[in-house]
Amino acid sequence: MRDLILGIETSCDETAAAVIEGGKKALSSVVASQADIHKEYGGVVPEIASRKHVELILAVIEKALGDAGKDREEIQGIAVTNGPGLIGSLMVGLSTAKAFAYGLGRPLIGVNHLEAHLSAVHLEHEAEFPFVGLVVSGGHTSIYLVKGYTEFELIGKTRDDAAGEAFDKAAKVLGLEYPGGVAIDRLAREGNPEAIRFPRAFMGAETLDFSFSGLKTSLVYYLRKYPDPDGERLRDICSSYQEAIAETLTEKTLLAAKKFGVGSVVIAGGVACNSRLRALAKERFEEEGITLRIPSPALCTDNAAMIGALGAAKLRQGETSELNIHPYSTSRPRYFRGRGMVSGL
Amino acid sequence: MEIQVTDAEDTIKLGEIIGKSLEPGSIIALRGDLGAGKTVLVKGIARGLGVEDEPVSPTFVIMNAYEGRIPLYHFDLYRISGADELMSIGADEFLFGGGVSAVEWAERVEEIFPEYTIYIDIKMPGPGSGAAENTREIKIEGKKEWVSSFRSTAEQALPASTR
Numbered sequence: 001m002r003d004l005i006l007g008i009e010t011s012c013d014e015t016a017a018a019v020i021e022g023g024k025k026a027l028s029s030v031v032a033s034q035a036d037i038h039k040e041y042g043g044v045v046p047e048i049a050s051r052k053h054v055e056l057i058l059a060v061i062e063k064a065l066g067d068a069g070k071d072r073e074e075i076q077g078i079a080v081t082n083g084p085g086l087i088g089s090l091m092v093g094l095s096t097a098k099a100f101a102y103g104l105g106r107p108l109i110g111v112n113h114l115e116a117h118l119s120a121v122h123l124e125h126e127a128e129f130p131f132v133g134l135v136v137s138g139g140h141t142s143i144y145l146v147k148g149y150t151e152f153e154l155i156g157k158t159r160d161d162a163a164g165e166a167f168d169k170a171a172k173v174l175g176l177e178y179p180g181g182v183a184i185d186r187l188a189r190e191g192n193p194e195a196i197r198f199p200r201a202f203m204g205a206e207t208l209d210f211s212f213s214g215l216k217t218s219l220v221y222y223l224r225k226y227p228d229p230d231g232e233r234l235r236d237i238c239s240s241y242q243e244a245i246a247e248t249l250t251e252k253t254l255l256a257a258k259k260f261g262v263g264s265v266v267i268a269g270g271v272a273c274n275s276r277l278r279a280l281a282k283e284r285f286e287e288e289g290i291t292l293r294i295p296s297p298a299l300c301t302d303n304a305a306m307i308g309a310l311g312a313a314k315l316r317q318g319e320t321s322e323l324n325i326h327p328y329s330t331s332r333p334r335y336f337r338g339r340g341m342v343s344g345l
Numbered sequence: 346m347e348i349q350v351t352d353a354e355d356t357i358k359l360g361e362i363i364g365k366s367l368e369p370g371s372i373i374a375l376r377g378d379l380g381a382g383k384t385v386l387v388k389g390i391a392r393g394l395g396v397e398d399e400p401v402s403p404t405f406v407i408m409n410a411y412e413g414r415i416p417l418y419h420f421d422l423y424r425i426s427g428a429d430e431l432m433s434i435g436a437d438e439f440l441f442g443g444g445v446s447a448v449e450w451a452e453r454v455e456e457i458f459p460e461y462t463i464y465i466d467i468k469m470p471g472p473g474s475g476a477a478e479n480t481r482e483i484k485i486e487g488k489k490e491w492v493s494s495f496r497s498t499a500e501q502a503l504p505a506s507t508r
Contacts, residue, residue, distance in 0.1 A: 046407055047430040086406060088434050139405030160384055161402045169379055169404075213402070217380035224472040329406040 002300050005154030005252025005315065006075045006100065011085025012111045012139070013044045014301070015056040019068035019075070020308030023149075023316070026123055028067030029298070029305040032056045039178050044138075050088035057096050064304070075106060077320070079311020082110040082305065083328035084140070090327035091283040098323050109311040110321035112141055113302075115152045117268040119313065120299040120306035122149070128264040128291065134253045136277075137269035137302075138164030138179070141210050141249075143256050146266070149313035155256060156208025163245050164271045166212035170241055174234065184238045190238025193276075196222065198244040200251075208256050215244055227256050250284050257290055264291040268280040274283075346486075352479040355503070356382050356467075359483065360427050362502050363465075364393015366495050369415050369443045374451030374458050377467035382481055383449045386467065390447055391417055397468035403449070408439060416444035422453045426448065431457065463487035 002022050009016040018029040032243075034052045038044050049246060065072055078095035083090060094110075101108035131153075133144045141163045143156035154212035161169070164181055170181025176187070199218050201211040219241055223229070229237055257265050267281055272294050285292040314320070350356050363373070363386075375383045382400050391400050394415035403409045403421040411417040418439045425431050431454055438459070440446050440457070452460065458464075466484040470476035485492065 044424060045426055045430065046424070050434075084406065158401060159399060162405060165402060165404055171380055213380075213384065217382075220378070220380035220469075221478050224469070262414050329410050 003076045003312055003315065004070060004074055005077045005079050005109075005303035005308045005312045006061070006064070006072075007098045007306070008057075008078065008080040008093045009095055009113070009302060009304040009307045010053045010057065010081070010089050011081045012089060012302055013038055013049050013052075014303070015060050016055050016302060016307075017057075017061040017064035018072055018304035018308045019064055020305060020312055023309055023312030024122060024310070026305040027070065028064045029303055030064045030067065031298075031301075031303050032060050034177065039220050045085070046086050046088055049086060050092055053089055053092035057092055061096070067106050072100070072104060075100075075104065077107045077109055077315045078104075079111050079115045079307050079314070081107040081116065081307055082321075082325055083113065084330050085113055085327070087327050087329050094325070094327050101340050102323060107315060107320040108323055108325070109314050109319070110325045111307050111310050111314065112152075114140055114201045115144070116310040117300075118144060118146055118266055119149070119154070119310035120268055120295040120303070121266045122309050123299060123305055125293055125296060130260065130262050131264040131266055132253060132256045132260060132262050133266040133268065134164070134249060135269045136163045136249060136267065136271040138162060138168060138181075138271075140164075140237060140269065141212070143208050143253060145256075145260050145262075150310070150317050150319060155260075156210065156252065158210040160211050160213035161216060161301075163210070163212055163249060164269075166216050166245060167242075169216050169269070173220060173223060174229070174237065181271060181274060183250035184242055185276065187235050188239035188242045188276060191235030191282040193239045193243035195236035196240040198241055200248045202248065202251065205255060208252060208259070210248065210252060212245070212248075212307075213276055215241070232334075242274070242276050246274065249277060250281045253281070254288060254290075256283055257288075262290075264293070266293045266295075268295055270301045273297045276306060346484075346492060346499075348483045348485065348499065350481050350483060350503075352475070353382060356369070356481060356483070357384045357392065359503060360386040360389020360391075361393040363485075363495070364390040364445075364498055367394065367415065367445050368443070369407070370441075371445045372440065372458060372462045373445070373447045374462050374464045375447060375449045376452045376464070376466070378469060379486075381467040381469055383467060385482060386465065387447045387449070388421055390445070391419075394445060403405040407434070407438070410444075412438070418442070418444050418446045419447060422448060422450040425450075425453055428454045428457050460505050461488055463491065
């Protein structure tokens with residue numbers, strides 16, 4: 001099948017659009033990042049994010065169509081992230097997608113942002129179902145059992161902070177710049193990962209959940225005892241802290257793979273760009289004889305190609321959406337479902 | 346009133362007692378440094394409100410909503426720059442929407458809080474204070490009637506730590 005899907009993504013601070021052919025090939029993928037704008041505030045500022053999305057969205061979609069050499073009339077479906085994410089930001093992409101779907105008379109396909117992160121793998125590799133997928137980013141840390149192109153079962157999640165949040169907040173108390181994960185990754189390369197033993201919250205083999213709040217607090221405690229680190233000590237802190245996160249993520253994902261007896265694992269999301277996580281996961285899964293796939297960096301950070309990939313699969317299954325679907329902020333949208341309320345801002 | 350708790354478990358217990366004492370419309374403003382245990386206290390408040398799920402950090406999405414005896418709106422203003430921004434994204438509809446609002450990093454947008462707000466300050470022990478790392482000084486302020494009725498409940502439930 002050579003179906004053409006337009007993917008749209010505005011869940012956080014990237015305005016993105018892509019054209020996907022046959023669910024497997026990105027003809028174009030345009031990402032306009034607001035990272036520089038948010039940098040001066042030390043994080044994503046929701047109101048700025050939604051305003052920027054409004055300014056950028058149409059130009060980004062036009063560029064995606066232009067890069068793909070396709071006319072909008074040729075698009076067979078509009079896939080869009082409707083959650084989880086910032087409600088104000090999601091609203092921009094979702095409203096635009098609805099307008100395109102309605103105007104062109106094509107189906108709308110609402111897509112879960114986290115499931116889409118794992119679907120990014122199909123743009124580069126042949127799928128090996130079932131696989132265990134870890135989605136790890138600034139706002140999310142979740143493990144899925146993926147049984148098919150549109151079959152995702154959530155089997156673990158963070159009980160407090162996301163891994164990316166643990167990086168961002170650590171960077172802030174260390175006086176590093178936003179985004180924190182990148183700054184820590186860079187400094188960690190020349191640090192000693194065993195200099196400080198930060199806690200790893202494994203919480204036993206029976207759970208696939210994560211907890212990073214205690215790690216963050218232990219760094220705060222450490223800095224109260226030994227304030228204002230710089231030079232080698234700062235590099236050691238970054239390296240040791242990053243090691244704790246990378247090890248926890250890798251070991252829990254490995255535990256999930258063994259528990260469900262899968263031979264293939266996918267790690268995706270912005271934190272999957274972290275060099276130590278990539279190296280450690282590669283080493284550990286190789287030892288265990290499990291195939292590890294990590295999408296290339298441009299497909300790990302937020303993008304619309306992954307939205308189009310999952311959208312194409314859903315369209316094939318007939319899983320289209322009504323034009324009145326709502327955005328939702330959490331990965332657990334069942335709250336207040338049916339009462340017409342939105343669980344977030 | 347001031348309460349000293351010895352660990353996160355104690356903080357959850359205290360939160361649970363707070364949660365049980367709340368009414369529709371209650372607003373709790375939480376202040377304290379990174380790692381002080383604000384989200385931990387909200388986990389307890391959720392329990393006291395009969396929420397089945399365990400709240401997670403709302404930093405990324407600004408607010409999470411939970412169903413309970415009274416709906417719980419769990420805010421985190423860590424990434425919010427001011428009252429204008431908070432209101433422009435529709436926070437007032439929830440803050441004053443008849444549920445219970447627990448607001449982390451309240452110090453960032455002090456001016457939005459009405460006079461009936463319950464303020465909770467969580468302090469970590471100072472370095473060199475001799476106190477164990479996990480202890481916290483928790484100061485609770487609010488309307489007189491609420492504080493006095495809360496004090497008697499808390500004194501019964503956590504006899505060792507209330508002051």
